[in-house]
Every structure is written in structure tokens, then in C-alpha cells.
Amino acid sequence: MVESPKKAPSRSDPRRRPRQSAEQTQAEILDAAGRRLAEGGPDALRLQDIARDVGISHPTILHHFGSREGLMEALEKRATSALTEEVGRLLLSGRGVHDEAGGPLLESVGRAMNEGGLARLVAWWVLRDPSADHEEAGKITARVVELIRVRLEEEQDTLGGRPPSRxxxxxxxxxAVLAMFGDALIGSQLAQVATPQKNAESERFRAWLGQLLAAHLRGAVTPLPEEHTGSKAD
Amino acid sequence: MVESPKKAPSRSDPRRRPRQSAEQTQAEILDAAGRRLAEGGPDALRLQDIARDVGISHPTILHHFGSREGLMEALEKRATSALTEEVGRLLLSGRGVHDEAGGPLLESVGRAMNEGGLARLVAWWVLRDPSADHEEAGKITARVVELIRVRLEEEQDTLGGRPPSRxxxxxxxxxAVLAMFGDALIGSQLAQVATPQKNAESERFRAWLGQLLAAHLRGAVTPLPEEHTGSKAD
DNA sequence: GTATCTACTTACAGTATTGTCAGTTCGGAA
DNA sequence: TTCCGAACTGACAATACTGTAAGTAGATAC
Known part of the structure; x- marks a missing residue:
């Protein structure tokens, strides 16, 4: 019987992927997974599909990430740390906070949420387990808040006016974060049909928001609802 | 052979659910499905689980809704039409738009998003199929926008000042919608650990947002990014 | 009272997907 | 060179979920 040995492909089988470094393959897998997630949602995140995209067999994914769950965690970790890095860089570079147009900060967060698929990833994550704590998000925002506070206090010395409270x-x-997050997810649904390109409207909205927030921080401080003073039950 | 006839439960079998009206059963199914979705996300939305919650067999769900997909559509339809009704009522009642505290409108949307689980439902829906059009959302917002515009023009006659553009x-x-939506999904993740009750912080945020938006609409119009309006930037 | 419609059930088919296993090949270390 | 670990694979096991089929029973119409 000349049956072909099914146990493994022959040595120079073109189907067999040339051996790569673990890092390389893992990166490719994460890229493909991210694309799948961005396009089709969590249901489209099947190991076999991802494997086909990369050109490997699906057990290879399990080999690298242990389980589907492990893959998701790696995916999330990579996305958040990329955002964290970028935000950190923008903040330290001193640009983007009180900038005229709302700043590259808003842009970068918006881009990560949209093109980076961060919004979809986070949404999926939160949907799956509402009680899961995403502590990274809290850390980033806390850091941004602190940086802005310092920045505004410096500005106060120059321009006068009282800085807003923490x-x-x-x-x-x-x-800002909620708006970027929500916009990435359902912005296109809210866009009026009047405007031809929904994408353009989204950008315009983002610019408008930047100005609104900047103006608000700059001077027109909205008084907070009755402070911890004797709170009258509404 | 004393084995019970497996073909169907005997007439007074306690396992057999007493016959209900279709409406009643469908409502119960939708309630259970909504609860499942709110708690555990889309993965937890399995026919067998829902059936167990209600106390029926899972083919009964298929009998009423045709398919799992049909159930989801019914779920979404019920949620959005409930919101639409409430918003419509609030708008027609004349309250909630330019109210001092941001209005019951924001509250009602926020509540629908949170307790009603609308945010999670919509998020899941959008995640699954990014290209799906959720036209109801556009309709509602367009309606709200128009109502506010009229309201503000009336107000202008009384108070003076120029009304904002459409x-x-x-x-x-x-x-406002994006903020409520995002807050329902990831608000708790963004809350600073400083505050003990995250829920309280969320409410406070909502109140603050209401004032900000009202103040903004009232007078401090942020100039739109350069367009045909030759408005001088700040 | 009979017929019919429909709410509801059990049993099962079909299918899709994750994860395991044993084996192959490659690169680097001893 | 030899050997070992790891990247990678095809085949398969295990499971789980949706949907179908066929039958029972209660309600309403006639």
C-alpha cells in the first residue's frame, strides 16, 4: 500500500511553515487576531480562522498561548500597553494636554480606540465579565489627570484665572475617554444621514469635543453639583 | 417494564409547565435573556440556560422566536422601543431638555443604559456586526436634536443670546449619548479608587455632565472647527 | 362533542470549536 | 557530531450548542 504517511508532512512539504522565532509567530498571531476582532467581533475570533490567516495550524496557537483565553489576555495586554506607552510619551513630551485643538492626546486615544480596535477589545472584555477589573485604565486616567493638573497650575501663573479642581x-x-470609546463603537450609528461620510462627521465631532474640553478646562468651569455639603435629597 | 414513557410527560407531570399565553411566556423569556445578558455577556446567552431560568425546555424558545437570532432581535427591539417611548414622553412633556440639572432626559437615558442593560445589548450587537445599522438610534437622536433646537429658540426670545446651530x-x-453609553460599559473601570463607592461617583459624574452640557448649550458656544462659518477661533 | 390550533415536551441529529496527542523537523548547545 | 528543546503538524477526542422531529395536552371554534 502506498498510502501517504499521514502522521506528518514530509520534510520539504510546502504546507509546512518554515520555522520562525516564537516572538515572530506570536506577533503574527496577535495581529491576525486583532484584525479578526476588529472586523467581525468576538464570534469571529476562532482559532482555526486565525490560524488560517497566519498560515499555520491551529494547535500552533495553543502551543504559543496555552489556550484561547491566553490568546485573549495577550491581545488585551498588548493593546493596553501600547496605548499606555503612547499616552505616556505624549504627556512627557509636554504636548497634547492644553493644546489649542484639543491636543494630539485626544487624537491618539481616538486612534487607538478606532483603528487599534481597542474599543472593541475592551468592550468585548467588559461584556464577557462585568466584574473584571481593568486596572490599567484607571492608572492611565489617573496619570493623565495629574499631569493636566500640574500643567494647568503652571499655566495659571502665566495667564491668570483659577485652575479647576482635581x-x-x-x-x-x-x-473625553468615554466619548472616544463610545464613538469608536457606536459613533457611526449616531451620525445623521445628512452628512455623506460618516467618518468625516466623526472626525469633526472629535475636533469639536477637543475644543469644548479645552475651553472648559481653560476657564468656563462648570460648578460641580452640590458638593458634599448638606446634600439635599433630590 | 415500568420505565416512564419518555415520549412525553404524563398529563399531570409536575415537570410540565401549565400552559400560558404566548405573550406571557415570551415576556418571561425576554426578561430572563436580558438578565443573562446583563450579568454574563453574550456568551452566557444560551438557549438552555434561559430555558432553565424560565422553567421551560429550550425548544419552546425556538418555538416562540424561531431561532436564537430571532430572540436577540426581539430583545433589542423591546429595549429600544422602551427607550424611544420614554424619551418621547419626556420630550413631549416639555421637561428635561434645558433643565438646570441636565434634566431627567439624561437620567432616563442613563438608566436605560445601565439598569435596562441597553448599553450592553447595543455593544454586543455592534460588536457582532460592525456594519449593522441601528437606525433606531439615529432616529431618536435626530428627534431629540430637533426638539432641543425648537426649545432653545423659544428660550432665546425670553432670555436673549444667540441659539447654537443645529x-x-x-x-x-x-x-451626551456617548458618555452615557460609555459610562454604562466602562464607567466603573475609570472611577478612581479614591472614592469608595464607584456607583456614587458615576451619579456625580452624570450630574456634572448635565450641567456642563446645559451651560454649553445655554451660552458658551464652542466654535466649531473651521467650516463655512468664518467664526474666529477662540 | 369533535376538530383544530398551538403551547410545550423529549429525543436526537448536525455541526462547530477547543483542546490533546503523538510525531516530525529544525536550531542551538554540549 | 550528538542531543535536546521547541516550533509545528495532522488526526482525533470531548464537549457544547442550535435546531428539528414527533408526539402530548390544553384551549378555543364549530
Whole structure:
């Protein structure tokens, strides 16, 4: 019987992928997974599909990441750390916080949320396990808030005016993040049909938001709802 | 052979659910599905689990909704139409738009997003199929925008000041919706650990946002990014 | 009272997907 | 060179979920 040995492909079988470094393959897998997630949602995140995209067999993914769950964690870790790095760099470079147009900071977060697929990833993550703590997010925002506070205090010396409180800043940052996050997910759904390109409207919205937030932080401080003073039950 | 006839339960079998009206059963199924979705995410939305919650067999769900997909659609339809009704009622009642505290409108949307699980439902929906059009959302927001515009023009006659453009209002409404949506999904992740109750912080944020938006619409109009309006940037 | 419609059930088919296993090849270390 | 670990593979096991089929029973119409 001349049956071909099914146990393994012959040595120079073209189907067999030339051996790569673990890093290389893992990166390719994560890239493909990210693309799948961005396009089709969590349901489209099947090991066999990802494997086909990369050109490997699906057990190879399990070999590298242990389990599907492990792959997801790696995916999330990579996405958040990339964002953290970029935000950190922007903050330290001194640009982007109180910039005229709302700053590259908003842009970079928006881009990570949209093109980077971070919004979809985070949404999926939160949907799956509402109680899961995503402590990275809290850390980043806290850091941004602190940086902005310092920056605004410096600015105050130059321009005068009273700087907003830390809670004011925190809420403003929170609003920015929520808006970018929400926009990435459902922005296109909210766009009015009037405008032909929904994408353009999204960009325009982002610019508008940048100005609104900057203006707000700059001077027009919205008074916080009755402080911890005798809170009248509404 | 004393084995019970497996073909169907005997007439007074306690396992057999007493016959209900279709509406009743469908409502119970939708309730259970909504609870599952809110707690555990889309992965937890399995027919067998839902059936067990209600106390029926899973083919009964298929009998009522045709397919799992049909169930999801019904779930979404119910959620959005509930929101649409409430928003419509609030708008027609004349309250909630330019109210001092941001209005019951923000509250009601926020509640639907949070407790109603609308945010999770929509997020799941969008994640699954990014290209799916959720036209209901566009309709509602367009309606809100128009109502606010009229309201503000009336107010202008009384208080003076120039009313914001329609795009201004649209962006503001969009911001409000995005914030509520995002807050329902990841608000708790962004809350600073400083505050003990994250829920309280979320409410406080909502109130603050209401004031910010109201103040913005009222007078401090942020100039839109350069467009045909030759408005001088700040 | 009979017929019919439909709410509801058990049993099962079909299928898809994750994870395991044993084996092959390659690169680097001893 | 020899040997070992790891990248990689095809085949398969295990599981789980949706959907179908066929049958029972209660309600309503006639």
C-alpha cells in the first residue's frame, strides 16, 4: 500500500511553515487576531480562522498561548500597553494636554480606540465579565489627570484665572475617554444621514469635543453639583 | 417494564409547565435573556440556560422566536422601543431638555443604559456586526436634536443670546449619548479608587455632565472647527 | 362533542470549536 | 557530531450548542 504517511508532512512539504522565532509567530498571531476582532467581533475570533490567516495550524496557537483565553489576555495586554506607552510619551513630551485643538492626546486615544480596535477589545472584555477589573485604565486616567493638573497650575501663573479642581479635571478626562470609546463603537450609528461620510462627521465631532474640553478646562468651569455639603435629597 | 414513557410527560407531570399565553411566556423569556445578558455577556446567552431560568425546555424558545437570532432581535427591539417611548414622553412633556440639572432626559437615558442593560445589548450587537445599522438610534437622536433646537429658540426670545446651530446641538446630544453609553460599559473601570463607592461617583459624574452640557448649550458656544462659518477661533 | 390550533415536551441529529496527542523537523548547545 | 528543546503538524477526542422531529395536552371554534 502506498498510502501517504499521514502522521506528518514530509520534510520539504510546502504546507509546512518554515520555522520562525516564537516572538515572530506570536506577533503574527496577535495581529491576525486583532484584525479578526476588529472586523467581525468576538464570534469571529476562532482559532482555526486565525490560524488560517497566519498560515499555520491551529494547535500552533495553543502551543504559543496555552489556550484561547491566553490568546485573549495577550491581545488585551498588548493593546493596553501600547496605548499606555503612547499616552505616556505624549504627556512627557509636554504636548497634547492644553493644546489649542484639543491636543494630539485626544487624537491618539481616538486612534487607538478606532483603528487599534481597542474599543472593541475592551468592550468585548467588559461584556464577557462585568466584574473584571481593568486596572490599567484607571492608572492611565489617573496619570493623565495629574499631569493636566500640574500643567494647568503652571499655566495659571502665566495667564491668570483659577485652575479647576482635581475632580473637575478627572471628570473632564473621563468624559473625553468615554466619548472616544463610545464613538469608536457606536459613533457611526449616531451620525445623521445628512452628512455623506460618516467618518468625516466623526472626525469633526472629535475636533469639536477637543475644543469644548479645552475651553472648559481653560476657564468656563462648570460648578460641580452640590458638593458634599448638606446634600439635599433630590 | 415500568420505565416512564419518555415520549412525553404524563398529563399531570409536575415537570410540565401549565400552559400560558404566548405573550406571557415570551415576556418571561425576554426578561430572563436580558438578565443573562446583563450579568454574563453574550456568551452566557444560551438557549438552555434561559430555558432553565424560565422553567421551560429550550425548544419552546425556538418555538416562540424561531431561532436564537430571532430572540436577540426581539430583545433589542423591546429595549429600544422602551427607550424611544420614554424619551418621547419626556420630550413631549416639555421637561428635561434645558433643565438646570441636565434634566431627567439624561437620567432616563442613563438608566436605560445601565439598569435596562441597553448599553450592553447595543455593544454586543455592534460588536457582532460592525456594519449593522441601528437606525433606531439615529432616529431618536435626530428627534431629540430637533426638539432641543425648537426649545432653545423659544428660550432665546425670553432670555436673549444667540441659539447654537443645529450641528452644535447635534454634537452636544451625541456627546451626551456617548458618555452615557460609555459610562454604562466602562464607567466603573475609570472611577478612581479614591472614592469608595464607584456607583456614587458615576451619579456625580452624570450630574456634572448635565450641567456642563446645559451651560454649553445655554451660552458658551464652542466654535466649531473651521467650516463655512468664518467664526474666529477662540 | 369533535376538530383544530398551538403551547410545550423529549429525543436526537448536525455541526462547530477547543483542546490533546503523538510525531516530525529544525536550531542551538554540549 | 550528538542531543535536546521547541516550533509545528495532522488526526482525533470531548464537549457544547442550535435546531428539528414527533408526539402530548390544553384551549378555543364549530
Amino acid at each position: 475632580e473637575e479635571i478627572a471628570f473632564t478626562v473621563r468624559l | 450641528e452644535e446641538i447635534a454634537f452636544t446630544v451625541r456627546l
